[in-house]
Amino acid sequence: MKQYEPRVVEEKRQSIWEKERLFHVTEDKTKEKYYLLEMFPYPSGKIHMGHVRNYSIGDVIARYKRMRGLNVLHPMGWDAFGMPAENAAIERGVHPATWTYENISYMRKQLKRLGLSYDWEREIATCDVEYYRWEQWMFLKMFEKGLAYRKSSPVNYCLKCQTVLANEQVEGGTCWRCGEQVIQKELTQWFFAIMRYADELYEYCDKLPGWPERVLNMQKNWIGKSYGVEVGFPMENGTSLTIFTTRPDTLYGVTFMVLAPEHPFAYELAKGTPYDKEVFSFIERAKAQDRSFRAEISTKKEGVFTGKYVINPLTGNRVPIYIGNFVLMEYGTGAIMSVPAHDQRDFEFAKTYGLPIIVTIMPDNVMLDPQTMAEAYEGDGIMVNSDHFNGAQNRGAIPKIIDYLEERKIGKGKINYRLRDWGISRQRYWGAPIPVIYCDDCGIVPVPYEDLPVVLPLNLEVKMVGKSPLSEYAEFYTVDCPICKKPAKRETDTMDTFVESSWYFLKYACPDYNEGSLDRKKVDYWMPVDQYIGGVEHAVLHLLYSRFFNRVLNELGFVGVREPFKNLLTQGMVIKDGAKMSKSKGNIVDPDYLIEKYGADTARLFCLFASPPEKDLDWSDQGVEGSYRFLQRVWRLITDRADELKDVEAVFESEKENEEYKQLTYKIHKTIKKVTDDIDRFHLNTAIASIMELVNTIYKFLEKERKEPEAIRLLKGAIENVITLLFPFVPHIAEELWEMLGKDVHIFETYWPEFKQEYTKEDKVTMVVEINGKLRDRYEVERDIDESRLKEIVYGLEKIKKHLEGKEIKKTIIIPNKLVNIVCA
RNA sequence: GCCUGGGUGGCGGAAUAGGUAGACGCAAGGGACUUAAAAUCCCUCGGUGGUUCCCACUGUACGAGUUCGAUUCUCGUCCCAGGCACCA
Structure with a gap:
């Protein structure tokens, strides 16, 4: 008997795969296509267990779909621009490009060592000029359509990373990458107009049945769609103050208005009144307050009276205007109407400043009295003090009130979104340059298409200074204006790395295409991605940006589909000792060590067996041992009797008279059915469990000496099924054993066993x-x-x-x- | 506060349409083989109690309900994880 030596087996199989270009695919109209994609990694140095898990799950699906006869596109590449490369440059004096490409080559070797069935001929790295040049090209197209624009606005800024961050990249007031507190800074930046798609991105959440509920929920939360109405409150100077509210049913209860300190009217109103000084100092104080501090719920609600009033257009009441630190300029109109009886914040504000309270909604069971109320009543009820709406159910009355306001031209139904446009400028070096030139005479001038790409210069030294390295490098930014030919300055900011990952899945369809950004024919053959697999941490970032970008490219005519990812699987984290595996926690298990000790098949098997893909995986060294033991048990099962079985013709069903043969027959067919169904619904752990059961049954069957030819033939049939069913999970050992039985490996690659319905139910x-x-x-x-x-x-x-x-x-x-x-x- | 998920043995986890709770694996205990160990193989393994080759009761976070029957459906409570949050 031959000992199971994973290393020998795996290296042998891998070299055969590589030599035969087994995973290379081309567009084949006669076959059904299947685009399987896993989120590409950032080349940080080495792969970690999260990658092993993600890619093992993907590989099972890829191999399984191939066995079922589909034309499978399974690509891999590198999300290669980003900050860690710059940090490495600063810490170790190695150029970001060198660092990145070295990491890529090491990590590529690791992924190959795991036996993942990628078409490596389609590999892409986003830091490659041939990649980002087309991104610059897309930027110019977006600029033409007004989808890329420049504006000055307060933006999130991380002092440690020395760059701007998009809203999506700020987590609880801290930087998503380094955890540093994020500050607000007024800067002129480039933005992508994702808000134009807010409604569609929101509504399409209900048209993505293949996505996890959780992710769609997160996206909806992020977009934050709310239905309401904009109402104009006439001011005494003849103009009007517009506010947004989702509760027009409380309009009759308005007792004051509050403006954001940044509101253009804020200072204007108080000017020349006795309140002038006080208002001015309040605004300055509020503006100086840190935004994340101001956004804290616990921060005290403060305000100041402007000395001016508006008229409630429904009641004719004169209502004072305040300025408050809790009103946000970015949301709605930057001004609110306040109904202390039915909004807790307004209630507290009214109590502090002695403002009146008018009840307009009465609950069923209690009588609200403004004198004795201890808190606002935010629930539903019957409308009171509301003129001819009195007696109506407040919820049902909302559309009628909106109609009423619209008829009288007082207000207009409006939908508001929490989503902001995507700020893409980064004051960093290691990214794709934004292809724009600034000319004193001509203004913002896009780089002409024929001048693309704007190549990121590699011959400069990267060191940590207050500014981006490019802004210090005259050779890069000194340029003549393409229009007037006078000296001008090139943009020195680079694009957010999330831009690269917003379209890489399209480039995989045509990696070598060079006559334009994308080869529409090939893109249309492969798109959409049939199955996307990755971590849930990108639920709003990458996945929302990609949905947006794909729409833009759809409108530009480069892709036929509107939604890029048909089905999404978000795999859980890898946990050890109760915490996420991470270098800082010191609880990492190195994939290299694992593969060295047990082999790639064991590493894959454990990751797949220990828990279902979407749940967190609890790391267990003993569990790994168990997976290794199982593979050895399978190995022995076949190698112990390979010679005996080699020339036997396998059968998959046996005569009904013999109870034991019958039982084994049932088990074979039931297992095929179970494994097939389980892979189809991603229950990979239970698929493996049922193969283990089949192996156990075979060992039971062998407890008696089996000499009859019928028994041997059936045994071979059972064993063949164990091997084919195991193949997507542990391809190396499966192929080796298959060959040992004298079978042709090439047939095996495209063969998935069928079960007979009659044997899936015992008699x-x-x-x-x-x-x-x-x-x-x-x-x-x-x-x-x-x-x-x-x-x-x-x-x-x-x-x-x-x-x-x-x-x-x-x-x-x-x-x-x-x-x-x-x-x- | 709002919106999602989730809570099952010592542990990871099964139970696809309301029908045998705990598949499969890990750990543990006992045994076989061995001079010994490793490896391998066999047995036991939710809890409590008993007349202990068997039987009874109990058990899927907690409390109700629907049902012949609930881990599964409904309502309420508690806890955990994630998202959003002074968003008007």
Whole structure:
């Protein structure tokens, strides 16, 4: 018997795969296509367990789909621009490009060592000029359409990373990458107009049945769609103050207005009034407050009276205007109407500043009295103090009130979004240059298409200074204006790296295409991605940006589909000792060590078996041992009798007279069915469990000496199935064993076993016998037994008779082939 | 506060349409083989109690409900994880 040496087996199989270009695909119209994609990694140095897990899951699906005859595109590449490369440059004096490409080559080797079935001929790295030049090209197209624009606005800025961050990249006031507190800074930046797609991105969430509920929920939360109305409150100077509210049903209860300190009217109103000084100092104070501090719920709500009033257009009441630190300029109109009776914040503000409270919604059970109310009533009820809306249910009245406002031209129904446009400028070096030139005379001038790419210069030294390296490098930024030819300056900011990952899945379809950004024909053959697999941490970032970018490219005519990812699987994290595996926690397991010790097949098997893909995986060294043990057990099962089995013709079903043969036949077919169904619904852990069961059954079968030719043939059939079913999970050992049985590996690559329906159900079933829902006995009968015959048997059972003594049977419920429940008094 | 998920043995996890709770694996205990160990193989393994080759009761976070029957459906409570949050 040959010892199981994973390393030898795996290196042998991998070199064959590589030599035969087994995973290379081309567009084949005669076959059904299947685009399987896993989120590409950032080349940080080495792969980690999260990658091993993600890519193992993907590889099972890729290999399984290939075996089922689909034309599978399974690519891999590198999200290669980004900050860590610059940090490495600063810390170790190595150029970001060198660092990145070295990491790529090491990590590529690691992924190959895992036996992942990628078409490496389609590999892309986003830091490659041939990649980002087309991104610059897309930027110019977006600029033409007004989808890329420049504006000055307060932006999130991380002092440690020395760059701007998009809203999506700020987590609880801290930087998503380094965890440093994010500050607000007024800067002129480039933005992508993702808000134009806010509604569609929101509404399409309901048209993505293949996405996890959780992710769609997160995207919806992020987009934050809310229905309401904009209402103009006339001011005494003749203009009007517009506010946004989702609660027009409380309009009759407005007792004051509040403006954001940044509101253009804020200072204007107080000017020249006795409140002038106080208002001015309040605004300055509020503006100086840190934004994340101001956004804290616990921060005290403060305000100041401007000395001016508006008229409530419904009641004619004169209502004072305040300025408050809790009103946000970015949301709605930067001004709110305040209804202290029905909004807790307004209530607290009113109490502090002694403002009146008017109740307009009355709950069913209590009478609200403004004098005694201890808090705002935010629930539903009957409208009161509301003129001709009195007596209406507030919820039902909202559309009618909006109609009423629109008829009188006081207000207009409006939908507001929380989503902001995507700020893409980064004051960093290691990214794709934004292809724009600034000319004193001509203004913002896009780089002409024929001048692309704007190449990121590699011959400069990267060191940590306050500014981006490019802004210090005259050779880069000194340029003549393409229009007037006078000296001008090139943009020195680079694009957010999330731009690269917003379209890489399209480039995989045509990696070598050079005549334009994308080869529409090939893109249309492969898109959409049939299955996308990656971590849930990108639920709003990458996945939302990609949905946006794909729409833009759809409108520009480069891709036929609107949504890029048909099905999404978000795999859980890898946990060890109760915490996410990470260098800082010191609880990492190095994939290299694991592969060295147990081999790639064991590493893959453990990751797949220990928990279902979407859940977190609890790392267990003993669990790895267990997976290794199982593979050795399979190895022995075949190698111990390979010679004996080699020339035997396998059968997958055997005569019904022999009970043991029959049982094994059933087990074979039931396992094929179970594994097929389980892979289809991503229950990879239970698929493996059922293969283990089949192996256990075969060992049981072998406890008796098997000499009859029929037994040997059936044994071979069972073993062949173990190997084919295992193949997507542990391809190296499976192929090796397959070959040992004298079989052709090439057939195997495209073969998935079929089960016979008749053998997935045994002809004898164990019926459960319950009395009043309590299990009392079990009994084996023929499948589909006649009901009256069954009752006769069941009533005659000793244990049942004992329990039924002296009781009257009221009815008997029979679930065919499962259970009998006798209901008695 | 709002919106999603989730809570099952010592542990990771099964139970696809309301029908045998705990598949499969890990750990643990016992045994076989061995001079010994490793490896391998076999047995036991939710809890409590008993007349202990068997039987009873109990058990899927907690409390109700629907049902002949609930881990699964409904309502309420508690806890955990994630998202959003002074968003008007």
